[in-house]
Amino acid sequence: MIHQYKLGGYNIVLDVCSGAVHVVDEVAYDIIGMFETNSKEAIVKAMAEKYADRDDVTIPELEDCYDQVVALKESGKLFAPDNFESMAGHLKAKTAGVVKALCLHIAHTCNLNCEYCFASQGKYHGERAVMSFEVGKQALDFLIANSGTRRNLEVDFFGGEPLMNFEVVKQLVEYARSIEKQHNKNFRFTLTTNGLLIDDDVIDFANREMSNVVLSLDGRKEIHDRYRVDYAGNGSWDRIVPKFQRLVEARGGKDYYMRGTFTHANPDFLNDIKQMLDLGFNELSMEPVVCADGDPSQLTEEDLAVVMDQYEKLAELMLEKDKEGKPFTFYHYMIDLTGGPCIYKRISGCGSGTEYMAVTPWGDLYPCHQFVGEEKFKLGDIWQGVTNKETQAEFAACNVYAHPECKDCWARLYCSGGCAANAYHSTGSVTGVYEDGCKLFRKRMECAIMVAVARQLGNN
Amino acid sequence: MERIKTIETRNLCDSAKNGGCGECQTSCQSACKTSCGIANQQCENTESK
Numbered sequence: 001m002i003h004q005y006k007l008g009g010y011n012i013v014l015d016v017c018s019g020a021v022h023v024v025d026e027v028a029y030d031i032i033g034m035f036e037t038n039s040k041e042a043i044v045k046a047m048a049e050k051y052a053d054r055d056d057v058t059i060p061e062l063e064d065c066y067d068q069v070v071a072l073k074e075s076g077k078l079f080a081p082d083n084f085e086s087m088a089g090h091l092k093a094k095t096a097g098v099v100k101a102l103c104l105h106i107a108h109t110c111n112l113n114c115e116y117c118f119a120s121q122g123k124y125h126g127e128r129a130v131m132s133f134e135v136g137k138q139a140l141d142f143l144i145a146n147s148g149t150r151r152n153l154e155v156d157f158f159g160g161e162p163l164m165n166f167e168v169v170k171q172l173v174e175y176a177r178s179i180e181k182q183h184n185k186n187f188r189f190t191l192t193t194n195g196l197l198i199d200d201d202v203i204d205f206a207n208r209e210m211s212n213v214v215l216s217l218d219g220r221k222e223i224h225d226r227y228r229v230d231y232a233g234n235g236s237w238d239r240i241v242p243k244f245q246r247l248v249e250a251r252g253g254k255d256y257y258m259r260g261t262f263t264h265a266n267p268d269f270l271n272d273i274k275q276m277l278d279l280g281f282n283e284l285s286m287e288p289v290v291c292a293d294g295d296p297s298q299l300t301e302e303d304l305a306v307v308m309d310q311y312e313k314l315a316e317l318m319l320e321k322d323k324e325g326k327p328f329t330f331y332h333y334m335i336d337l338t339g340g341p342c343i344y345k346r347i348s349g350c351g352s353g354t355e356y357m358a359v360t361p362w363g364d365l366y367p368c369h370q371f372v373g374e375e376k377f378k379l380g381d382i383w384q385g386v387t388n389k390e391t392q393a394e395f396a397a398c399n400v401y402a403h404p405e406c407k408d409c410w411a412r413l414y415c416s417g418g419c420a421a422n423a424y425h426s427t428g429s430v431t432g433v434y435e436d437g438c439k440l441f442r443k444r445m446e447c448a449i450m451v452a453v454a455r456q457l458g459n460n
Numbered sequence: 461m462e463r464i465k466t467i468e469t470r471n472l473c474d475s476a477k478n479g480g481c482g483e484c485q486t487s488c489q490s491a492c493k494t495s496c497g498i499a500n501q502q503c504e505n506t507e508s509k
Contacts (some may be wrong), residue, residue, distance in 0.1 A: 019472040028463035065463050076473060077466060084476070091480050101486040118494065152504070154485065158493075192493070209476060214493075259492065290494045331492055334500035337469040341498050342479025342505070346472065356486035369493060413472065414499035419488070445472055445499060 003410035007450045016410050020077035023453055027057055028065050038064050075304040084347050089398040091348040099146040101154035103141055103358040103369045106131045106167040112194050114227045116263055116297040118290045124161025124373035129361040130165040136172040139359045142382040144183050156190040158369055163197035171211050192333030195240035203247045212232050215244050218260040219272020226265050263289040267303035269308045285331035308443050315447035319454050346413040352420050353395025367395050398430050405433040411442045481505040
């Protein structure tokens with residue numbers, strides 16, 4: 001299977017199963033497009049007619065180009081077959097029972113009252129609560145006990161707003177650091193915060209202990225303050241931006257993401273990206289809102305058309321900024337064509353419910369943060385482990401081949417079947433497909449590959 | 461004339477031979493939290509490349 005598209009002045013041919021990427025001229029683009037369903041003679045004849053006015057297109061030359069396509073096919077770089085389905089369960093079976101990442105819901109409460117919050121202002125449709133040290137400690141012990149030979153363990157302090165329970169965050173990090181060496185583990189912590197409670201203590205701690213910090217900022221002040229308001233209805237932009245700037249400046253190059261959400265209020269989110277850049281941030285992420293059908297923040301069909309265009313313009317902006325010597329990263333355009341995940345990872349699906357779980361403030365386990373509060377998805381708790389084996393089995397079986405719609409999608413080895421939570425919330429099944437999300441994902445991958453191509457060719 | 465330029469990429473078919481160590485990051489952990497993508501993740505098994 002191949003995917004052909006034109007973007008940024010490039011004619012790109014992606015060979016889906018080998019991962020090969022070819023940049024071709026329009027003649028080769030057409031030849032490859034006809035290759036599987038036409039004979040050599042028919043293709044050469046059609047091309048000779050189509051490009052009759054071009055001196056550089058001759059019959060011998062067309063035959064030579066056709067032969068190059070044949071050679072690429074024979075070397076496995078074009079039209080490579082999908083022989084991976086039998087391997088789909090391999091990785092999860094091999095690592096069955098191994099947990100390597102936990103999302104600790106350290107605070108089911110928040111000091112902001114954002115209408116669009118998928119976690120219903122941090123409460124996850126339940127009561128306000130904070131995690132005690134004892135529960136957090138047990139969660140870390142559970143992770144170590146169930147991590148097998150996996151050395152790097154990821155723990156995300158999430159909420160709600162985790163800094164509303166900052167003392168426990170600090171205690172848990174101290175505890176983890178005190179035991180990681182004896183267990184031959186390395187904790188990688190992440191903190192996701194709305195920024196209101198950032199102070200010098202938080203900055204010192206986060207920059208010392210957190211492998212990554214995710215800072216919530218929607219971009220332009222008027223956009224950010226449309227949703228990200230406190231309980232008195234006041235916008236938070238003016239209060240958090242200087243704090244984020246101080247934190248990032250002091251971070252000394254360690255990873256962070258300035259993470260925004262775009263909604264029906266700002267499908268033109270590139271303006272928010274530009275605002276982030278103007279504020280001095282250069283590790284950026286903007287995510288489409290996740291909300292219930294009919295929610296006022298939901299992106300409409302018209303919005304999605306705007307968003308598609310914005311993604312293309314974002315790719316162009318990245319290449320322009322490269323030229324200016326002011327490169328920035330966009331989370332969804334980070335693609336390493338020469339490295340990146342192996343095929344096992346690419347087909348085994350999101351690790352939610354198996355290698356990754358969320359822990360509530362009272363110690364219950366859920367497949368991921370987006371399922372918290374939906375009782376039927378409760379997997380167990382951090383004392384007993386996973387007891388709801390039936391639900392866990394659904395997630396274990398949720399690989400790219402479990403989604404019938406993915407079979408004919410060229411992007412399946414880049415998304416691994418997509419987000420189980422988005423699939424469930426839009427179709428009622430974790431093996432469903434969130435089609436609007438897929439459309440955006442495919443566009444992002446086209447843009448990401450184009451940027452990578454331009455950079456590798458040195459045209460940026 | 462050169463009509464096809466092949467970009468340097470990791471061969472996914474070859475990665476089947478000794479991949480699958482499971483050391484890589486979980487999908488949206490530590491990042492976006494609301495959409496799944498694995499393309500932007502790093503392979504953490506240097507021996508398999």
